[in-house]
Amino acid sequence: MVGALAAPGTEYERPVPLADWTGTRLVANAGFEASPSAVSQWEVTATGGSAAVTTSPVHGGANALRVTDTASDDGVSVRSGRLAVVPGETLTAHAFAQRVDQTAGSLYLEYWRPDGSRIDEAVVSTNVTSATGWQALTVGAVAPDDAVTATVLVYSAQAALGTTVWDDVTLDSAPPPARRVPNSSFEDLHDTPLPSPWAVSGSGTAQLVTSPVHTGNRALRMVDNNADAGETALAKAIPVTGGETLTATAWYQISSGLTGSLYLEYRKADGSSPDTYKTSVNVTSGTGWRKLTVSKVAPSDATSVTLRLYSALTTTGTTVWDDVTIRSTADARYAEAVGTGSVLFVGDQRVESYTGMTRQVVRGTPKGDPALTDGATGVVLGGGTWDANPRFGGAVLRDPDGTYRMWYNSAAGTGLATSTDGVKWTRYGTGPVSGHGPSGIAENPRYDPSNASSMRFYTLYPKNGLYYAMASRDGITWADLNGGNSVLPGFDVANVSWDPTNGGRFAALTKQYPTGSPYGARTVYTSFSTDFVHWTAPRFALAPDAFDHEKVVARYPSRPAASSEIYGMAGMRYGEQFIGVPWMFDVHERPNALGNPGDDVGRAHLELTASQDLLNWSRPARDAIVTEPAQSAWNWGFQVGGSSLLTVGDEVRYYYGSFAGEHGCDATDVPSLCAKAMGNSKIALLTWKRDRFEAFRAGSGGGSVTTRTLAPTGTRVTVNANLGSSGQLRVALLDSAGNPVSGYAAADATPVTGDTLGTVVSWGGRTTIPTTGGPFRLQFQLTSGDLYSYSIS
Numbered sequence: 006m007v008g009a010l011a012a013p014g015t016e017y018e019r020p021v022p023l024a025d026w027t028g029t030r031l032v033a034n035a036g037f038e039a040s041p042s043a044v045s046q047w048e049v050t051a052t053g054g055s056a057a058v059t060t061s062p063v064h065g066g067a068n069a070l071r072v073t074d075t076a077s078d079d080g081v082s083v084r085s086g087r088l089a090v091v092p093g094e095t096l097t098a099h100a101f102a103q104r105v106d107q108t109a110g111s112l113y114l115e116y117w118r119p120d121g122s123r124i125d126e127a128v129v130s131t132n133v134t135s136a137t138g139w140q141a142l143t144v145g146a147v148a149p150d151d152a153v154t155a156t157v158l159v160y161s162a163q164a165a166l167g168t169t170v171w172d173d174v175t176l177d178s179a180p181p182p183a184r185r186v187p188n189s190s191f192e193d194l195h196d197t198p199l200p201s202p203w204a205v206s207g208s209g210t211a212q213l214v215t216s217p218v219h220t221g222n223r224a225l226r227m228v229d230n231n232a233d234a235g236e237t238a239l240a241k242a243i244p245v246t247g248g249e250t251l252t253a254t255a256w257y258q259i260s261s262g263l264t265g266s267l268y269l270e271y272r273k274a275d276g277s278s279p280d281t282y283k284t285s286v287n288v289t290s291g292t293g294w295r296k297l298t299v300s301k302v303a304p305s306d307a308t309s310v311t312l313r314l315y316s317a318l319t320t321t322g323t324t325v326w327d328d329v330t331i332r333s334t335a336d337a338r339y340a341e342a343v344g345t346g347s348v349l350f351v352g353d354q355r356v357e358s359y360t361g362m363t364r365q366v367v368r369g370t371p372k373g374d375p376a377l378t379d380g381a382t383g384v385v386l387g388g389g390t391w392d393a394n395p396r397f398g399g400a401v402l403r404d405p406d407g408t409y410r411m412w413y414n415s416a417a418g419t420g421l422a423t424s425t426d427g428v429k430w431t432r433y434g435t436g437p438v439s440g441h442g443p444s445g446i447a448e449n450p451r452y453d454p455s456n457a458s459s460m461r462f463y464t465l466y467p468k469n470g471l472y473y474a475m476a477s478r479d480g481i482t483w484a485d486l487n488g489g490n491s492v493l494p495g496f497d498v499a500n501v502s503w504d505p506t507n508g509g510r511f512a513a514l515t516k517q518y519p520t521g522s523p524y525g526a527r528t529v530y531t532s533f534s535t536d537f538v539h540w541t542a543p544r545f546a547l548a549p550d551a552f553d554h555e556k557v558v559a560r561y562p563s564r565p566a567a568s569s570e571i572y573g574m575a576g577m578r579y580g581e582q583f584i585g586v587p588w589m590f591d592v593h594e595r596p597n598a599l600g601n602p603g604d605d606v607g608r609a610h611l612e613l614t615a616s617q618d619l620l621n622w623s624r625p626a627r628d629a630i631v632t633e634p635a636q637s638a639w640n641w642g643f644q645v646g647g648s649s650l651l652t653v654g655d656e657v658r659y660y661y662g663s664f665a666g667e668h669g670c671d672a673t674d675v676p677s678l679c680a681k682a683m684g685n686s687k688i689a690l691l692t693w694k695r696d697r698f699e700a701f702r703a704g705s706g707g708g709s710v711t712t713r714t715l716a717p718t719g720t721r722v723t724v725n726a727n728l729g730s731s732g733q734l735r736v737a738l739l740d741s742a743g744n745p746v747s748g749y750a751a752a753d754a755t756p757v758t759g760d761t762l763g764t765v766v767s768w769g770g771r772t773t774i775p776t777t778g779g780p781f782r783l784q785f786q787l788t789s790g791d792l793y794s795y796s797i798s
Contacts, residue, residue: 028339030096030176031357031711031743031782032157033086037068037172044070046086046360053079054161064101064139064172073168074109074161081109081161085174086360087117087154089353091623092550093181093330097145098157100174102133104140107167109133112142113158118151118552119364119627126220127152130160133169145177147330149220150190150550153353153625180339181621184251184331186312187241187545191223191327193526194554194568195592196599200225200238201525202518207236209316219256219294219327221551228323229264229316236316238326241519242272244542246335247305253312254298255329257288262322264288267297267329268313273306282307285315288324309542340617341716341780345798347580347725351699352615352623354582355715357782361708362701365791366613366628369659369691374429379639383689385660386413386430392420392437396686397662398498398573400446400649401427402462410480411660412464413688414442419464421480427651427658428690439483441466441475444499445575445648447511447537454478463537465513467497472515474537487538494543498527500575500648504583504619510535512619514574514585517543523599527570527590531619547571547587547614547622556627557607561593568592572609572668575648576619580796584698585614585622586630586646586659590668594678606669606679609643611661613698626699630691631661636680639687642666655695655762662688695762696725700791703732707788714741714780717797720773722766722783725794728758732790736766738774739782749774751786 033039033046037058049056053076063069074081090096098114110133116124129146148155159171191200191213198212205211209229218224229236245251253269265288270278284301303310314326348355350364371383378387386395392415399413409424418437422430443464452461460476464483467473471491477483486492493499496516504512510533517530530543553569561567572588594606610629614622634641640663651658665684672682701710726734733756738749745751753768765772774781774797785792 028178030088030178032088032174032176033358033743035174036066037070038066041068044083048084050082052076053163054081056081056083059170062103062170064103066172069170069172070159071168071170072109072159072161074166077166078163080163080165083159085157086358087156088176088358089356089625090116090148090152090155091181091353091621092148092150092152093185093621094148095145095179096148096155097143097177098174099141099143099177100157100159101139101172102142103138103170104133104135105168105170107165109161109165109167110169111160111162112144113160114144114146115156115158116146116148116152117154117156119153119625124149124152124220126218147328150548151221151552178339180337182330182332183336183620184243184245184310184333185545186243186329186331187528188525188548189329190221191225192221192551192554193548194223195526195570195595195602196523199523199599201523202241204239204519205237206239207316208234209236211236211238214325217258217294217325221327222554224325224327225314226260226323226325227265227314227316229321232319232321235318238314240312240329241545242309242311243331244544245271245303245307245310247303247307250300250302250334251310252298252300252332253329254296255312255314256294256296256327258294258325259288259290259292260323260325262320263290264316264320264322265324265326266315266317267299268315269299269301270311270313271301271303271307272309272311274308278311339713341714343715343717343797344581345719345796347696347794347796349580349582349584349615349696349698349794350701350792351584351613352582353625354615354617354623355713357711357713359701359708359710361704361706362710363704364626365700365702366626366630367693367697367699368632369630369693372428372658372690372692376429379687382634382638382640383691384639384687385428385690386411386422386688388685388687389432391435392417394685395420395662395688396645396664397647397660397688398445398500398645399443400647401651401658401660402446402448402649403651411688412443412446412480413662419443419483427653433481438481439475441468441473444472445501447501447503450503450505450509463501463511465493465499465501467495467499470494470496470518472499472513476537492538493532493540498573500573502575502577502648504533505578511537512576513540514546514576514619515543516573524602526568527572527602529571529574529587531576544620546620547574547585549589552627553589557591557593560591564593566593566595573645575646576616577648577650579650580696580794583616583619584650585616586611587614588645594669596669604669606667606674608641608667609645611644611646639663639665640689642681642683643668652695657693657695659691660688661691662686696794698793700793702791703787703789705789707786709784709786710792711739711743711784712782714782715797716780717774719796719798720776721798722774723763723796723798724757724766724785724792725762726757726787726790726792727760728787728790731788733758733788734790734792735786737784737786738768739784740778741780741782743782746775746778746781751784
């Protein structure tokens with residue numbers, strides 16, 4: 006939701022106190038020293054006055070910014086370049102200001118969406134006061150889930166007049182929290198008007214509303230009209246470790262009366278929460294949005310925490326809640342260390358800023374078996390004699406002898422096929438190798454063929470709302486683990502993989518519904534295990550955001566149930582990050598409102614996301630990786646992804662499946678409920694050139710991308726780019742403050758040209774960067790063309 010600027014001084018969010026894991030973001034020309042005559046690297050709109058560099062007064066350095074507003078019906082804005090952000094990141098802007106005369110001057114922090122629109126509800130600001138001399142201003146806010154960039158804005162409002170001088174703008178950053186609250190902003194529309202998976206109870210009501218909201222499109226209104234009974238909204242339990250300190254925050258607005266409390270409740274393994282394990286804080290009277298904060302150390306035997314929004318027995322009234330979050334002493338600061346693998350631009354965890362660039366998702370190139378129907382559109386496996394409906398959610402792995410093996414789902418269980426080239430496949434045997442379908446395949450790199458108890462392949466399978474584990478030495482004969490008992494809670498779709506970080510471990514990305522109605526939306530939770538039997542408690546990782554929901558509503562404007570969900574997702578290690586392929590489920594009908602979601606109707610498509618830890622994900626671009634098919638195509642309906650990315654030479658391969666029609670759509674439902682019955686499934690192959698999943702594309706005047714600080718283990722910078730016939734790429738090595746390192750400026754760099762999957766950058770004959778003096782930043786300057794990745798090896 007976007008619109009006009011909020012009134013200056015509307016402090017939707019007070020400055021956020023940050024811990025020692027806070028880092029510093031790089032605001033270009035933050036001290037206005039880049040030019041003595043022009044306000045460079047800031048966007049100036051001065052229809053109501055002027056903005057110019059001045060030499061007096063200054064707070065630091067030789068220059069400052071003088072903003073003069075001479076029009077009572079127009080304003081002046083000076084906006085920084087856009088900095089990349091990731092969802093949940095907390096930014097705090099600081100600036101020094103000196104009011105020369107009258108009343109002008111405000112400091113804003115703004116967040117922006119993937120389509121370039123500003124998130125007005127997330128705008129925060131503070132005014133310059135009447136104090137004399139230099140004064141320090143501070144304003145901070147958490148990046149909403151649909152935010153991809155942020156800006157600092159120096160602003161003189163339309164009604165303001167006067168002159169204010171600004172200097173020394175800085176921006177602090179705290180990475181996303183280690184603990185996330187499911188549906189923290191109440192944007193999940195699955196069970197509207199209920200706020201699932203929050204559990205609601207009491208004599209009043211707790212329902213989603215579209216106004217007022219703190220951020221996004223929805224908030225939770227709790228109404229308590231009974232002085233003899235209360236009302237509760239209880240969040241889903243979040244795993245914790247004894248000894249960590251959690252700080253919970255929630256935003257509220259009083260509509261009537263005065264009722265409402267925020268509870269932080271630690272729980273033991275049996276789910277109990279003694280009174281000494283709880284703490285709370287009450288709302289206070291006041292207008293507008295206000296924030297509650299409560300902290301407590303987790304007892305040594307605590308295994309989870311719940312947050313409760315509560316209206317007490319003796320109070321009545323209406324309170325609206327939004328944006329419930331948790332910070333923990335277990336939160337980690339931004340990790341500067343970077344290994345020797347490829348760093349992609351699928352996510353923005355390592356991107357500081359970019360200018361003159363647009364994001365471009367590269368759709369995969371189909372590579373099918375020409376002997377098969379639909380082979381031209383990528384199909385490599387169609388229906389067989391015993392598996393008329395092969396579907397994915399499995400994996401393709403390559404044996405040391407070069408043989409490809411594919412494990413896939415069928416109505417009968419796990420199918421197995423083999424191939425010498427990964428394109429033409431032969432089914433193994435005349436039936437499934439297991440009666441249970443796979444949830445991806447994780448290959449154990451520590452498999453020891455000489456040890457009879459060592460297993461090479463692992464997978465989960467769902468049954469009765471739980472996940473069970475099975476393993477195999479050869480991929481053909483499978484055996485249950487854990488004595489046939491379940492190993493994780495869950496529902497149906499899961500995806501497993503091997504995580505080589507943190508000493509090596511298995512990862513499972515699962516669904517975690519409540520035990521009963523209302524079930525809530527399909528979202529992603531992450532668990533880890535070193536033995537595939539004992540898993541960490543599932544932690545909420547990824548859900549659709551308001552931007553995703555709005556896209557579905559725009560596609561189905563007459564369908565009140567339209568919303569976005571993530572049906573499943575695998576997390577696959579690729580270079581220096583994990584790549585996720587979320588199955589974006591565009592739901593437009595819910596025949597079983599508040600009941601079994603299995604009949605939900607809609608299509609699904611595949612997108613890209615990236616993470617450093619499989620818990621916090623970044624999705625700056627929201628385009629599908631499969632070219633939009635015609636409705637008559639085999640893959641128009643419901644696409645599902647695999648759990649493996651294979652690199653074969655300079656080609657990356659990803660296998661996926663699709664049903665021809667919509668999920669939950671029977672032939673009798675067409676056309677009243679849906680457009681195309683679900684139909685059979687096939688499996689297909691998409692390919693990319695190495696690393697080329699997503700690009701920064703330079704505009705007509707060129708552009709640049711600057712990284713966050715990096716502490717590399719290597720010294721040789723290599724780039725993957727397509728500069729076309731005339732474009733050039735130069736790379737500058739910067740210090741942490743953004744200054745060029747001597748001898749490594751862009752002017753010292755040998756231009757990279759043409760179409761290259763890997764060119765080593767050089768500066769005046771030097772092909773290695775210094776081993777001391779870091780951390781460093783890299784700045785990629787393109788005259789035109791696409792930049793896909795870099796590595797420091």
